[in-house]
Amino acid sequence: MRLPSSILVSVSLFTAETTAALYLSSTYSSAGDRIWQGLTLLFTLVPSVLVQLTLTFIHRDLSRDKPLVLLLHILQLGPIVRCLEAFCIYGSVGRVEEPYVSITRKKQIPRGGQCEEVERQVGQAEGKLVTHRAAFARTTVIQAFLGSAPQLTLQLYICVLQRGVSIGRGTLMVISLLSIVYGALRCNILAIKIKYDDYEVDVRPMAYVTIFLWRSFEIATRVVVLVLFSSVLQLWILPVVLLNFVVFFMYPWILFWISHSPFPENIEKTLSRVGTTIVLCMLTFLYAGINMFCWSAVQIKLSDPDLINKSQNWYRMAVYYMLRFIENASLLLLWYVYKTDFYKAICAPLLVLQLLVAYAIGIFFMMVFYQFCHPCRRLFSSSLTEGFWDCSSLLCLMCDSPSPRSRGATLDSPGPATASDPVPDTASDASFYQPNDTTYDMLDDTCDASNERDDGRGVGGVNGEVRHSWPRDS
Numbered sequence: 432m433r434l435p436s437s438i439l440v441s442v443s444l445f446t447a448e449t450t451a452a453l454y455l456s457s458t459y460s461s462a463g464d465r466i467w468q469g470l471t472l473l474f475t476l477v478p479s480v481l482v483q484l485t486l487t488f489i490h491r492d493l494s495r496d497k498p499l500v501l502l503l504h505i506l507q508l509g510p511i512v513r514c515l516e517a518f519c520i521y522g523s524v525g526r527v528e529e530p531y532v533s534i535t536r537k538k539q540i541p542r543g544g545q546c547e548e549v550e551r552q553v554g555q556a557e558g559k560l561v562t563h564r565a566a567f568a569r570t571t572v573i574q575a576f577l578g579s580a581p582q583l584t585l586q587l588y589i590c591v592l593q594r595g596v597s598i599g600r601g602t603l604m605v606i607s608l609l610s611i612v613y614g615a616l617r618c619n620i621l622a623i624k625i626k627y628d629d630y631e632v633d634v635r636p637m638a639y640v641t642i643f644l645w646r647s648f649e650i651a652t653r654v655v656v657l658v659l660f661s662s663v664l665q666l667w668i669l670p671v672v673l674l675n676f677v678v679f680f681m682y683p684w685i686l687f688w689i690s691h692s693p694f695p696e697n698i699e700k701t702l703s704r705v706g707t708t709i710v711l712c713m714l715t716f717l718y719a720g721i722n723m724f725c726w727s728a729v730q731i732k733l734s735d736p737d738l739i740n741k742s743q744n745w746y747r748m749a750v751y752y753m754l755r756f757i758e759n760a761s762l763l764l765l766w767y768v769y770k771t772d773f774y775k776a777i778c779a780p781l782l783v784l785q786l787l788v789a790y791a792i793g794i795f796f797m798m799v800f801y802q803f804c805h806p807c808r809r810l811f812s813s814s815l816t817e818g819f820w821d822c823s824s825l826l827c828l829m830c831d832s833p834s835p836r837s838r839g840a841t842l843d844s845p846g847p848a849t850a851s852d853p854v855p856d857t858a859s860d861a862s863f864y865q866p867n868d869t870t871y872d873m874l875d876d877t878c879d880a881s882n883e884r885d886d887g888r889g890v891g892g893v894n895g896e897v898r899h900s901w902p903r904d905s
Contacts, residue, residue, distance in 0.1 A: 435517045435560060437617070441571045442514040444610045445482070448579060449475055449507075451603040455586075458599055470585055478578025481713075482570045483509045489566040510570065517563040524556045533558065537631035540809055549631060568621050575614020576720040580654070583607040587658045594773075608651065615646040615725055622728035626741045627807045634806050641800040648793030649725045652786050653759070660762040663769045671762070672723070679719035683731040692734035714738065726751055726797075743811060752794055759790060 452475040459468035483504040487493060490513075492500055503512045533553045586604050590596050596604075619642050623632055661668035698707050714731060721727040726748060732740035763783045770779060801808065 435521055435564060438514050438517050438563060438567045440613065441567045441574075441617075442510045444571075444606065444613060445479075445510050445574055448574075448582075448603070448606045448610055449479060451599065451606055452582065455599045455603050458597070467585075467589055471582070474578055474582040474585060478574050479507050481573050481577060483507060485570050485573060486510065486513055486566055489569070490562070510567075513563060513566070517560060520556050520559050520563075524554070538629050539631055540633075540807060568617050571617045572614045572621070572721070573717060575611045575617075576724060577717065579607040579610035579614070580650075580720070580724050583611065584654050584657055587654060588661060591658060591662050608647075611650050611724065612643060612646045615650065615721075615728075616642050618721065619646075619728040622730075623805075623807060625729065625737075625739050626743070627810065630807065630810070632806050635804070638800065638804040638806060641796050641804045645793050645796035645800055646725060648789050648796065652790040652793065653724050653755075655786060656759045656762050659766045662773075663766055663771060667765075675723050676719045679722040680715050683715050683718065683733050687733035690734040695733060695736070695738065698738075711738075722751075726755075752797075756787075756790060756794075760787060763787070 452471055456468045456471045456475075459465075459471060486509050487501070487504055492504070500509075500512065503509055533555075534550060535553050536548050536550050539547050539549055583604055586600050586607070590600060590604075616639065620634060623634070657668065657671075660671070694704070695707065695711065698710055702710065711733065715733075718727055718729075718731045730740040730744070730747070731738060735741075763786060767779050767783055805811075
C-alpha cells in the first residue's frame, strides 16, 4: 500500500498558506490597510470553509453520529484531523487481519496489442485510504483556484502598487504559487483516474515533472498579465474577469440545455432538487475558476451521469490555448499602450516578449506531456499534434474560404471528378469524438481501488459498505 504522501502535501500547503495569510493580515492591520487586510482574510477564510464542507460532504459526516469531527470542521481543523486519521489507517494496515476483502479488476495498458485484466484483493483499510485520497484531491483543487490563485494575484498587485516586497508577502506569494501548481497537478491526475477508471494507471516521475513545468509557466504568466493590466486599467479588469467567469460558468449549462438531458439526480440521495442545483452551481463555479488561470483537465459534462466528460477533445484544448494566448497578448498590448511613468525603470517590450515566450514554453511542456509522458497515451484515438494540426488547418480553411459570389460560380461549373481527388476519412473523424466507455462516482474513490466489480465476491471498498462478502480464507 502506498504512503498517503499526497494528503500530507495538501495539508502542509493548506496550513502554511493559512498561517502566512493570517500573519500578513495582522501586518496590514498594524499598518492601517483595512482594505488589503479584508481581502487577504476573504481569500483565506472562504476557501477554507469550502474545504471543510467538501470533506464533510464526501465522508458523509452529516448522516453519521460524529459530533467531535463536525466540531473540528467548524473550527477549520478538518484537514489536519483527516490527515492524522489517514496516517493512523496506514499504520494499522497489516497488524490485524481483515475479515472481509473486496475483489477489484483492472485492465493493464496494452503494450503489444493485448490487454490483460488483473485481479487483486483490497481490504477495508485500503478502501478508506482511497476515500481520503479522493477527498483531498478535490479539496486541493478548491483551495488552489478559489483561494490561492486570487490571493497570489492580490498580493502581487499590492507589491506593484507599493513598489516593494516584504518578507511576509513574499512568503505568502511563494506558498500560494506552489499551492496553485500543485492543485493543477492534482487536477490532471484526477482527470486521468476518472477517464481511464477501468485501467491500472501508473504515473511516472517524468510525467509529474512535465506537468509541474507546464502548469508553472502557464499560471505564473497568467497572473503576471492580469496584474500588469489591472495596474494601469483598474476599472477594465473587472469586465475581463467577469466575462471569463460568466463564459466558463455558463458553458457546461448551455451544453446541458442543448442536449435536452434530464436533470441529474444521482449526486447524493439525501439531497433535494435545490441542494443538487447548489452543488452543480458550485461545481461549475470551480470549473470557471480553474479556467480563469489555466486549462481545466477535468471537463464538466452535466448531461453525463458522472458529470465528467471522459472523451479526449483536442479541438477544445487547442481553441482554448489559442484564444488565451490572444487574450494575454491583447492585455499586454493595452498595458504597453497605457503604461505610466512607474514602469520607466523596466524595458517594457522585453517584458512583453518574455511573458509571451513563457506562456509558449508552458504550451510546449503541455504538448510534451500528452505526446510522450501521458500514462495512457497508447489509448488515444489520435495524438495531440494531430488534433492541433487539424484545428489549425480548420482555422486556415475558414480564413481562406471563398466569397459567396465565387462559391456560386464554382457551383455553377463543377469540374469533373478525378481519381486523384482525396476521399474524406469519415471513420477516423467519428472515432475521434468517441468517449472512453468508463463510469465514475463523484463521491467515490479515484485511485487504484476505485473500479470494483459486483461479482458476488467483494465489498465496497470506498466507504466500507459490505456487498456480497465472505470471510477471508486463513
